[in-house]
Amino acid sequence: MKITPEEVIHVANLARLDLDEAVVEKVSHQMGAILEYIDKLNEVDTSHVQPTTHAIFLTNAFRDDLVHEHLERNQALCNAPQRDETCFLVPRIIG
Amino acid sequence: MKPYELTISQAHERLKQKELSAVELTRSVLDRIHAVENRVNAYITIDEKLALDQAEIADGLIARDNMTPLTGIPLAIKDLICTKGLRTTCASRILENFVPPYDATVIEKLKSAGTVIVGKVNMDEFAMGSSTENSGIKITHNPWDLTRSPGGSSGGSAAAVSADMCLGALGSDTGGSIRQPASHCGIVGLKPTYGRVSRYGLVAFASSLDQIGPLTRDVRDCAVMMNVISGHDAKDSTSVPKSVPNYLDFLNGDLKNTVVGIPREYQSARGLDSDVADAVTNAIQTIESMGARCVEVSLPHTEYAVAAYYVIAPSEASSNLARYDGVKYGFRDRDKSDLLDMYRSSRSKGFGPEVQRRILLGTFSLSSGYYDAYYRKASQVRTRIMEDFKQAFEKCDVLLSPVAPTPAFPIGENADDPLTIYLSDIFTISANLAGIPGLSVPCGFSSGGLPIGLQIMGPHFSEGQLLKTAWHFEQAIGIQDRKPEIGS
Known part of the structure; x- marks a missing residue:
């Protein structure tokens, strides 16, 4: 299917991406070509076919709920762009 | 040495x-x-x-x-x-x-x-x-x-x-x-x-x-x-x-009791370079000459694998890459004082064009109104692709095919055409969709002197059989000419 520049902007908003106007046009062309190719899937009869999300069948991997050693707080915070002694810091959310 | x-x-x-x-x-x-x-x-x-x-x-x-x-x-x-x-x-x-x-x-x-x-x-x-x-x-x-x-x-x-x-x-x-x-x-x-x-x-x-x-x-x-x-x-x-x-x-x-399957659909794949086709045909003959038996098999949904993959992989990626928001690690645009603006700007400046393209494609495939037509449909076709392999492996132990349609391509050749480069994944993508193992072993050179690989695929957990087949093949052709000349 074709995808309009407006739809690209909507999807970009969902994905939390900012696109320049010039890029929107190009991306809608490229995505349109890819989606047109993907529409090929409609040639396959999939009525009564179960979808596959994982190729290897496994049931849930449960474990006992025990206390283990984990990353120390300082290590968990070590790559943060902004932090204080105990927390990740983000721009003010509530005015 | x-x-x-x-x-x-x-x-x-x-x-x-x-x-x-x-x-x-x-x-x-x-x-x-x-x-x-x-x-x-x-x-x-x-x-x-x-x-x-x-x-x-x-x-x-x-x-x-x-x-x-x-x-x-x-x-x-x-x-x-x-x-x-x-x-x-x-x-x-x-x-x-x-x-x-x-x-x-x-x-x-x-x-x-x-x-x-x-x-x-x-x-x-x-x-x-x-x-x-x-x-x-x-x-x-x-x-x-x-x-x-x-x-x-x-x-x-x-x-x-x-x-x-x-x-x-x-x-x-x-x-x-x-x-x-x-x-x-x-x-x-x-x-x-x-x-x-x-x-x-x-x-x-x-x-x-x-x-x-x-x-x-x-x-x-x-x-x-x-x-x-x-x-x-x-x-x-x-x-x-x-x-x-x-x-x-x-x-x-030895390979005497090994049955190798040659997928019919892979031989007629669009864009298959003749040097690659020749090298793979020669490799199959070498493996046959060591006692393996060759049979033709069919993977009828091959032509849909790339389409299914480019729905499923970007969908999963769009979800996985949501974590890069400039908070816990990675790049943050510090000029933004609003949280949402900070997320959007950090992601847009931090990710390159192909990653953004795939996030958009995946977000679209999973979005309201398109989920059934794209993500669910692709996951159903994935089931069909898995069934193809299951049926093929009832007739053979391993499958032999090219790895890529062409030898290495010039840098910059497909820079602005993502679909063309996606289509070159045709021989390898199905193994990931089906979860089966695949091995690439050198099998020859193009007329321009570029290496060409032979792909060997097998059922789940057949890595041993793949290594065995590849090892016998490697013993037969030798590895003496495997070094590029780039000087020192």
Whole structure:
């Protein structure tokens, strides 16, 4: 299917991406070509076919709920762009 | 022969006989990197001190006769596998300064085997691509022809092994990203069965398709590395609790009772280069001449694999990459005072164009109104593709095919046409959708002197059979002409 520049902007908003106007046009062309190719899937009869999300069948991997050693707080915070002694810091959310 | 030119197995023998020390071997590899890196551009991060420290530890283990087949062996690691204290960028600006506080399970395993990690190698950003040109850090060149791409996304791993800048490497394969660069660089690469190798600490691209595997100079080395990295891991809930055989045990016997299947649909694939077709046909004849029986099989849904993949992989990616928002790690645009603006700006400035394209495609496929037509439909076609393989493996033990439709292509050739480059994944993508293992082994050269790989695929957990078939083939054709000439 074709995808309009407006739809690209909507999807970009969902994905939390900012696109320049010039890029929107190009991306809608490229995505349109890819989606047109993907529409090929409609040639396959999939009525009564179960979808596959994982190729290897496994049931849930449960474990006992025990206390283990984990990353120390300082290590968990070590790559943060902004932090204080105990927390990740983000721009003010509530005015 | 210089130490850096050795296979893992040859180096192991010399280390064991004390003819060579791990420090000498590591220095030799580091010197080689200094000599050719400015032409190949395989490495993103090299930590010489760390490498030499590990080599000294390895020499200590060897002195006490406490060694494994990988003790003291210098390896390169694709830069999306977390290494504690060693920068891991995913070749993305968004993770340019990320230093993992923990090791991936495969790295823990390599470290306890006494290996030497030389550094982290280049790739397409977040493993999205088939040429390593989508790296946000640098462009890697194919050691066989520096104007060409090494393939991708594990292009740095393949180029480094091929150019003797390490003795072996780890890569990851989501749609062919180990096998295709191995083919383009004239080395061996194996994508294991989904769940054979732990993904803990592998930065996720498409979680139901990703798998870590080795890239090596020969088949024996591939078996050696598989012995170390395989096995169940409680930290990866999709890793399979199944015992691991000694893969070296498969490198013997003969191919007399092996039935090889030739998929009909792969022979008529669009864009298949005649040199590739000829090399693969010759390889099939060689394997037949060793006693294997060839049968034609059909994988009728082959032509839908690329379409299904480019819905499923971007969908999973769009979800996995939502975590890069400039809060816990990675790049943050500090000019933005509003939280939402900060998220959007950090992501838009941090991710490269191909990654953004795939996030958009995946977000679209999962969005309200399109989910059934795209994501659900593709997941149903995935079931059909799995059934094709199941039926084929009732008639044969392994499948033989090309790895890629063409040999390595010139850098820049497909820069603005993502669909064309997606279509070149046709022979490798199905194995990821079906979760089966696939191996690429060099089988010849194009008229222009570029390496061509043969792909061997098998049922789930048939890595031993793949290695056996590849090893017999390699014994028949020899590995003497596997070195590119890039000087020193």
